[in-house]
Amino acid sequence: MNMDEAAMKILDSWSLPESMFVEAQVSLQSSSSPESSMDSMCSSPEMCFSSGHQDNGDFSFGLSRRSAETSAAHKQRKPKMSTKRRMKASEREKMRMRSLAEALHQLRDYLPPDYSKSGQPLTKIQTLKYTIEYIKNLSDLLSRA
DNA sequence: TAGGCCATCTGGTCCT
DNA sequence: AGGACCAGATGGCCTA
Numbered sequence: 001m002n003m004d005e006a007a008m009k010i011l012d013s014w015s016l017p018e019s020m021f022v023e024a025q026v027s028l029q030s031s032s033s034p035e036s037s038m039d040s041m042c043s044s045p046e047m048c049f050s051s052g053h054q055d056n057g058d059f060s061f062g063l064s065r066r067s068a069e070t071s072a073a074h075k076q077r078k079p080k081m082s083t084k085r086r087m088k089a090s091e092r093e094k095m096r097m098r099s100l101a102e103a104l105h106q107l108r109d110y111l112p113p114d115y116s117k118s119g120q121p122l123t124k125i126q127t128l129k130y131t132i133e134y135i136k137n138l139s140d141l142l143s144r145a
Numbered sequence: 146t147a148g149g150c151c152a153t154c155t156g157g158t159c160c161t
Numbered sequence: 162a163g164g165a166c167c168a169g170a171t172g173g174c175c176t177a
Contacts, residue, residue: 080156081155081156085162085163086154086155086156088163088164089154089155089156089163089164089165090153090154090155092164092165093153093154093155093165093166094152094153094154096165096166097152097153098152101151101152123149123150123151124150124151125150
């Protein structure tokens with residue numbers, strides 16, 4: 001396989017300006033002002049995004065480390081959080097997940113269009129997987145240069 | 146209609 | 162004590 005071709009392919013799509021970083025930071029900031037932004041951005045879950053779908057999910061991380069702990073913990077109940085504290089925690093969690101989603105959306109913009117051939121936007125998982133692949137390709141390229 | 150994706154809520158642990 | 166993080170549950174939307 002011709003390395004120059006590969007290089008051109010990758011580098012051609014590596015055309016996002018630095019301003020993307022600025023934009024990213026601005027939007028992250030704007031989405032992190034708690035009360036004000038919380039429902040202006042998404043008054044309901046469905047309003048937020050409904051991105052395209054194309055599953056390919058053979059994702060098997062070792063994610064079950066807590067199952068044993070939690071089942072044990074169920075037996076020894078902690079006193080419940082106060083409603084106020086629970087609500088605050090929910091808000092924070094919502095913001096945290098939104099900034100995560102926002103970051104993923106931005107990350108998606110950095111991937112070459114080749115990765116979304118279907119014309120539909122990449123899912124979160126696809127974005128992560130393709131990003132890994134993309135970085136691998138770039139590293140490979142650099143190491144051979 | 147089933148299945149995938151997503152946002153949100155919740156209760157748990159860990160850390161400061 | 163309270164914030165951050167995590168994972169399971171839930172319900173809505175969308176597409177094949």
